[in-house]
Amino acid sequence: MTSDTATVLTDVHDPFFRVVTATGFSRGHIADLASGRCAAVRVPGLFPPSVCDRIARSLLAAEFDNYGAERVQPMVMRFGVGVSDYRADGGVADSYWPDLEASRAAWRRLSLPFDPWERARQALGADWPGRVGVGRRGGREMGAGVAREAPQGFLVHYDDAGREFSAPLLDAPLVAQLAFNVYVTVPETGGETVIWRHRWQPADERHRAPGSYGFTEECVRDDESLVIKPAVGDGLLFDSRNYHAVKPSHGGRRIALGFSLGLADTGDLLAWG
Numbered sequence: 001m002t003s004d005t006a007t008v009l010t011d012v013h014d015p016f017f018r019v020v021t022a023t024g025f026s027r028g029h030i031a032d033l034a035s036g037r038c039a040a041v042r043v044p045g046l047f048p049p050s051v052c053d054r055i056a057r058s059l060l061a062a063e064f065d066n067y068g069a070e071r072v073q074p075m076v077m078r079f080g081v082g083v084s085d086y087r088a089d090g091g092v093a094d095s096y097w098p099d100l101e102a103s104r105a106a107w108r109r110l111s112l113p114f115d116p117w118e119r120a121r122q123a124l125g126a127d128w129p130g131r132v133g134v135g136r137r138g139g140r141e142m143g144a145g146v147a148r149e150a151p152q153g154f155l156v157h158y159d160d161a162g163r164e165f166s167a168p169l170l171d172a173p174l175v176a177q178l179a180f181n182v183y184v185t186v187p188e189t190g191g192e193t194v195i196w197r198h199r200w201q202p203a204d205e206r207h208r209a210p211g212s213y214g215f216t217e218e219c220v221r222d223d224e225s226l227v228i229k230p231a232v233g234d235g236l237l238f239d240s241r242n243y244h245a246v247k248p249s250h251g252g253r254r255i256a257l258g259f260s261l262g263l264a265d266t267g268d269l270l271a272w273g
Helices: 027-035 049-060 096-109 116-124 202-207
Strands: 019-021 040-043 077-079 132-134 146-149 154-157 174-185 193-196 225-228 235-238 244-246 255-264 269-272
Touching: 027 040, 027 174, 027 235, 040 225, 049 116, 049 174, 049 255, 116 132, 116 174, 116 235, 116 255, 116 269, 193 235
Parallel strands: 019 040, 132 269
Antiparallel strands: 040 235, 077 146, 146 255, 154 244, 174 235, 174 255, 193 225, 193 244, 255 269
């Protein structure tokens, strides 16, 4: 496997903080991500143009909702249900489940001739020795993923269910958490993912906007970072416990299918939206 030419924004370099470009997701790639031996793995053309075009045409005609405006600013649009909007007292609000059923019905109405979530999981599990499936909570299957569009970008943030929920999110305990995206449309400029070599520490909270999911860039100002520009069909798997952000898009829509991917103590890979 070879290192990508993604931009490194600082002079200090950790040899393990790198983007790997490959023809597929191998067992070694996922193990390296979980253990911190790389920051991201990118697979160009994971979804072929015909598949991206079919998904894009359906989603461009669909009505997107938005994440809760009090917590997520600038506005981020979504098609599907994300569990992060349903945190309640350290757990998951009961309203998540009926809303998830409505979301599944909306995805079925797109009448896609394939299941994009299953296609993505199969790609991730092609070389993985364990099962790759959708995580369960209380025996019930979680959402498989969410289509997201963030015209003004995502703020600096991290994703770590072990910190964001006071009790385990899934029935199977997790030992690592990653994030997966596949891009079905991209803008002419912008829309890059930025990843910093920085994980949450208590002092970071002084940089968090009240009630927000995100942090100011002051939080990661002195940290090594990588910039990854999306291309249609690219699959990107990265360690979401590292702080990351998305730059604003210009000249077109950036729509990505995404989900969290947990490595369970059973050796299974479990997805949730």
